[in-house]
Each structure stands twice: as C-alpha cells, then as structure tokens.
Amino acid sequence: MNRKLKKPAKTDLLAPFALVRPHLSEIEKLLREQVDSFDPGVQPYVDYVCDTAGKRIRPALAILTGGALGDITPDHLKLGSILELIHIASLVHDDIIDGADIRRKVATPHTKWGEGLAVLLGDALFSHALMLSTEFNDLHLSRGIAKAAREVCEGEIIQTQRRFDLTLGRKDYFRILEMKTGALFAAATGLSAYLSGADEETVEDLYQFGLKLGTAYQIYDDCLDLVGTEEQFGKTLRTDLEKGKLTLPILRLLETASPSQREKLQERIIKQEPLDLPVLSGIADYEGAIDYSIETAVRLVEDARDPLHFLPDNQYRDALFTLANYLLDLLRKLR
Amino acid sequence: MNRKLKKPAKTDLLAPFALVRPHLSEIEKLLREQVDSFDPGVQPYVDYVCDTAGKRIRPALAILTGGALGDITPDHLKLGSILELIHIASLVHDDIIDGADIRRKVATPHTKWGEGLAVLLGDALFSHALMLSTEFNDLHLSRGIAKAAREVCEGEIIQTQRRFDLTLGRKDYFRILEMKTGALFAAATGLSAYLSGADEETVEDLYQFGLKLGTAYQIYDDCLDLVGTEEQFGKTLRTDLEKGKLTLPILRLLETASPSQREKLQERIIKQEPLDLPVLSGIADYEGAIDYSIETAVRLVEDARDPLHFLPDNQYRDALFTLANYLLDLLRKLR
Numbered sequence: 001m002n003r004k005l006k007k008p009a010k011t012d013l014l015a016p017f018a019l020v021r022p023h024l025s026e027i028e029k030l031l032r033e034q035v036d037s038f039d040p041g042v043q044p045y046v047d048y049v050c051d052t053a054g055k056r057i058r059p060a061l062a063i064l065t066g067g068a069l070g071d072i073t074p075d076h077l078k079l080g081s082i083l084e085l086i087h088i089a090s091l092v093h094d095d096i097i098d099g100a101d102i103r104r105k106v107a108t109p110h111t112k113w114g115e116g117l118a119v120l121l122g123d124a125l126f127s128h129a130l131m132l133s134t135e136f137n138d139l140h141l142s143r144g145i146a147k148a149a150r151e152v153c154e155g156e157i158i159q160t161q162r163r164f165d166l167t168l169g170r171k172d173y174f175r176i177l178e179m180k181t182g183a184l185f186a187a188a189t190g191l192s193a194y195l196s197g198a199d200e201e202t203v204e205d206l207y208q209f210g211l212k213l214g215t216a217y218q219i220y221d222d223c224l225d226l227v228g229t230e231e232q233f234g235k236t237l238r239t240d241l242e243k244g245k246l247t248l249p250i251l252r253l254l255e256t257a258s259p260s261q262r263e264k265l266q267e268r269i270i271k272q273e274p275l276d277l278p279v280l281s282g283i284a285d286y287e288g289a290i291d292y293s294i295e296t297a298v299r300l301v302e303d304a305r306d307p308l309h310f311l312p313d314n315q316y317r318d319a320l321f322t323l324a325n326y327l328l329d330l331l332r333k334l335r
Numbered sequence: 336m337n338r339k340l341k342k343p344a345k346t347d348l349l350a351p352f353a354l355v356r357p358h359l360s361e362i363e364k365l366l367r368e369q370v371d372s373f374d375p376g377v378q379p380y381v382d383y384v385c386d387t388a389g390k391r392i393r394p395a396l397a398i399l400t401g402g403a404l405g406d407i408t409p410d411h412l413k414l415g416s417i418l419e420l421i422h423i424a425s426l427v428h429d430d431i432i433d434g435a436d437i438r439r440k441v442a443t444p445h446t447k448w449g450e451g452l453a454v455l456l457g458d459a460l461f462s463h464a465l466m467l468s469t470e471f472n473d474l475h476l477s478r479g480i481a482k483a484a485r486e487v488c489e490g491e492i493i494q495t496q497r498r499f500d501l502t503l504g505r506k507d508y509f510r511i512l513e514m515k516t517g518a519l520f521a522a523a524t525g526l527s528a529y530l531s532g533a534d535e536e537t538v539e540d541l542y543q544f545g546l547k548l549g550t551a552y553q554i555y556d557d558c559l560d561l562v563g564t565e566e567q568f569g570k571t572l573r574t575d576l577e578k579g580k581l582t583l584p585i586l587r588l589l590e591t592a593s594p595s596q597r598e599k600l601q602e603r604i605i606k607q608e609p610l611d612l613p614v615l616s617g618i619a620d621y622e623g624a625i626d627y628s629i630e631t632a633v634r635l636v637e638d639a640r641d642p643l644h645f646l647p648d649n650q651y652r653d654a655l656f657t658l659a660n661y662l663l664d665l666l667r668k669l670r
Contacts, residue, residue, distance in 0.1 A: 127484040179374075
C-alpha cells in the first residue's frame, strides 16, 4: 500500500453512522439467524438479548475497515456479528456482576430469569460465537477471535479483583482497559483488515487504531460516570466508585491530592461513602483530574487516528476518521 | 477397518485407570502449562481450579481411544486437556448456579472469591480452551470442540429452565443429559478417533460410545443422588429434587404412580418439601422406579459397548470395554 499521507475530507460527524446503516441491518439479520441455530428451548433467551438497541460499534468498525480497504464482504459482516455476540455475552455476565437491573431500558437477563440462567446464557453465546468463528475456514481468524474473547474476560477478572485496591496504578488501569474494551475493538479493525487481505503493517495499524479507540472510549465512559447527568445519558451513573472501580480521574485525583486529602479520599472509597461531584470537588482538584483524563483520551484518539492517513482515500476511510473525531467531540463535551 | 467381531479379554475392573495413569500425569502437566499462559493477575485463580482432584474422565477417554486406534499422540493429550478445561469451566459456573460451597473437599470459586469473579473465571477458561483448540490447525477439531462446549451450556440452560416443570418428559430428560454430559464424552472419544485418522464409521461409532456412556453416567449420578449415602460417596446428596431437577427415577415414579399418589408427589416437589427415601417409598413404587432407571442406563452402556467389538484387539480397546463394565458395576451396586 502507498503510505503517502492523504488528508481526510471534512464530513458531518454523524456520517459514519449513515454509511454503515444498511450494513448494520445485515448484521441484525445475521444475529437473528444465529438465534435459530440454538436449541428451541434456548432460542427465546438468545432472541431477547440479541434484540436490544445496542450501538453495534464493533460491527460498525469491522464494516468501515472493510470498506476502507476495498469491499465489504459477507465475511466482514460475519466477523462483525461474531464480535457483537461476544460483546453481548460479556454484557450478560457483567450485568450479573454489577447487579445491574436495567440495560438499554429493558430488564437484564439475570433480573428476568435469575442468575443461573444468565450465567449459562452468556456461556452459550460465547461458545456459539467461537463455533461460528471456525466457519471462516481460517485458523488465524478463529484464534484471533478466541484470544480477544479471553482478553475481555481476563480484563474483567483483573478489574473485579482489584476493586477497592488503592495500590492500583495507571499502568494496571490501562492494561484493564486494553483487555476489557480494547481487545474487541482491535479485533474488529485488525481482523477486518486481515480479511481484506491487507499487508501486515496495515493490519497492525488498524489493530492499533481499534485498540486505542476502544481504550479511549472506555476512558470517556469512566469520566462520564463521574460527570454526566443521568437524564442526558439515559444510564445509571456514579456507580463505579461505589463498586470500588478506580478509574483514571480517581487515580489522578489520588495522585495529585495532598497527603491529608488523599487519606480522606481513600477512607471514603474504602468505606463506600457516597462520592458525588460536590464532595469530590471539595476534597481535591477534581476538575484538574477530569481534564487530565480527557486529555489522555484525546491524545490516544489522535494517536489512533494517525495511521488512517496511509489508507486509500475513500468515504469509509473518511468515516473512520470521523468516528475518531466523534469520540473527540464527546470527550470535549464532558468538560 | 476390519469389522470382524473380536471378544474382549477379561480384565480387572480397575485396569483402565492403571493404563491411563502415566498419560494423565501428562494431562496435569499440560493443564499446569495453561495456567502460565494467563495474565499474571489471573493465574492464581486458574491454578486453583485446575489443581483439584478431578477424575479426568474426559482426558482418560481421549487417551484410551487414541491407544485403541494406534498411538497416543501429543494431540490426543491436548484434546483431553482442552475438554477437561471446558469441563472445569462448566463446573465453576454450575457451582454458582447450584449454590454449592464445596467440591472435591475444597471451597468452590464463588464461595472463595465471590460470584462475579467465578463467572469471569469460567468465561476465561472457556475462551482459553477454545483458543487452544485452534492450535490443532484443523478446523474440524476447533468446530467439534466449540460445538460440544455450546451443547454443554445449552443442556444446562434447558435443565435450569425446566426445574419444577412437571410436564418434563423422558425425551426432554434424555436430550438434557446428552447435551450436558454426553457432548463432552462424545467429543473425547469421537474427536480422538478423528485424530487417529480412523474412518468415518469408526469415528461415528466412538462418538456414539462416548455419547451413550456419558448419558448413562449421568443417569447413574442422578440415581446416586436419591439412593446413595453421603459417607459412601463423599458428596452432598438428595439435592436434585430440592432444586426441582426432575431426574429419570422421579419421572418414572410420576409415570407409574396412581393419580392420587402422583398428585401428592407433585405437590411435594412444587412445595420443595423434603423428599427423602422413606417419604418416597411411602408414596409410590420407589424401588421399581430406581430399578427401571438402572435398567435404562445398563441398556445404554451395553449399546455403547457393542461397536467396540470392531476395534483392533489391544489393551486400550479392552480398557474401553472395562470402563463400560466398571460403570455397569457401579450401576448394579446401586440396587
């Protein structure tokens, strides 16, 4: 591939979403087909979790990457739907772990049918996705998908294990993010590039694009939990700290606080006392910590975006740029 | 392969276990190696669950099948260890669902580290096993393993879903057993035969051997829950009915009871009233129902054993026979 730098055209921030819409309805069809392949006794449960208004970011990334590098083939769509199934499986299990009753305005599976069934449903989705991955007849793909699935679980394990662990460092935090969110984003872009027959360097560039974008997206989500309003974002916020999840703004706050501030903060975290905005602002340089986190995520997105300049100049490449810019926009709106 | 009938030599019932012992220590080594491939933050958990005194029946079946059809290769051992990892993953999740505190004399993962971590640990083991399966460089194997894993989960889902469901029929019961226990046994024998390069008919024969043996083994376990003594078997018994699991003896009891007996029995099941031996015996033909279940399992094992006659005559083939006979022996001892 010619690695000459090509400037992206200016586009509407919502353009990538319009561009993938027809392909995303193919993804919905594929997901629906999967439901039918389960035992009739299991189908209604699979149907319920596949039929949510998920954003389908991972399939969208696989589709845009395919488009940027040539054609969007049925294999790109298949990859997208497999990664989405793994994502759905991990959400079913995450919601058990977090005790979340509602996701995207509907009752979570464990709330509806009990924890046992939700555990098993996640398992069945996981193993089905990995079974599907063998249909590519390409072991590199099966392996890459299984590896990403394992990383998602490992990232979640480490996160769960290190709740309320005040020795958690920034390096650990980033490792958790890369595993729990980055891995599937990276699989979507990297394996999609591989499917398009891209050269190794381009595959690696796109893998890194997904990894960094996913990590930045998770930092955005972590900041949102602290500063967002529930009306604005339609999800329960201010829950991370309650659960002992130490996210980047909190790590930064602990780092920059005076010893006495730090002690106060640590005590409140350990005792699970409510730590809302006014409380946090009263303890240490809260705004500085949020700004720092946003800045970190912004730098990651900018880094992620750079290698896109080397891709062929087409509307899908531009849409990948715009997707990155869209995240930058979301991040800036948090301030 | 020459399908001439060959009679098995008479052997000590424990011979198969002596025969696989050296190979099983290889399996333990392989499992231990897997631990190292996890993130350091996850290793201690994986180590804990792999280090149990499991019977390693699935690896033993893979090894004996390999021996019966030629050489026991590193791939047979790898297959055995992958299936054991899937089995361990499913036990971690089953114990959450059943609220079991102790397994094989040690605390279960969810008791030790909480449900969340146990859910994720099972997930990581599942996805690791499926990742390992791609190392065969043979998609038929990856697919067969993923399919077996999915069936285990589906079987458990249907079982969970149909707890306390008095309309459960014998056909449903057998379907659950084939999925939740038969599938991994069948993968051990069938895929092992495939690894040995056996012809399609032999692969199918061995697949059916595993499927039926696994199903019969589960019937044994279901009967044991009703008639065994805890001292004798070192596990908590009489828990199936409490949890609404309708097993073959109970299905038979309901079938053969008079309308008034059936009503009494159904009421006790739904109300989760203790249903121990004296109570059951007082209600309907309890012994007849146990006998019937044992007979069903015996016939299954005999059926399973038949095609072994067509295998080459060697000590591993004999050990497969003896393993089947060992299960027959266990079944007869239940009376």
